[in-house]
Amino acid sequence: EDKVVQSPLSLVVHEGDTVTLNCSYEVTNFRSLLWYKQEKKAPTFLFMLTSSGIEKKSGRLSSILDKKELFSILNITATQTGDSAVYLCAVEGMDRGSTLGRLYFGRGTQLTVWP
């Protein structure tokens, strides 16, 4: 059965710390891995990763994918209170005989940043 596992489930840090969030997966016919940020509303898109070893970067956030070991990490440097949110990892897999990829979500990592 497909699954996406995120760790840790929750994390509390102080402003300025660097955090690393983990996502491992076992999904049939992998297509892409996505990271979303959710702050008590709809998930907002952060990154889409399709190739191993290529870092995606946006400001203080960066992410990389390892398709051999089936995991991804999301790094946040110099954390701020505004980074407090649930970070969701989702993996798109293709069902046999279908052209439509389906997203399988992990349970998320709750990040709390204290001032």
Add this chain to the structure above:
Amino acid sequence: DAGITQSPRYKITETGRQVTLMCHQTWSHSYMFWYRQDLGHGLRLIYYSAAADITDKGEVPDGYVVSRSKTENFPLTLESATRSQTSVYFCASKGLPGDTQYFGPGTRLTVL
């Protein structure tokens, strides 16, 4: 205003009643999705649609019905609501198979 919208944003209903949650997108995206989000389970796919009149089941379709008569609309109906269907429901859409999904604001449904 362009984007993806859901209505109602909040709904309280009683067990056994029929409820329809609406989803509308203005991007002319081909693909649309319905998820439910529950504590301890994360987001789970209920139904998805690749185009008008093409729908398919996701992980947790039981108790739900969808239709897609127009590309921009993807309503989700609970034919006979149960307490276990109390959840936050998100609609999402994307244009092409390789695109990312964009989520609506969600509907918080409570079944008493």
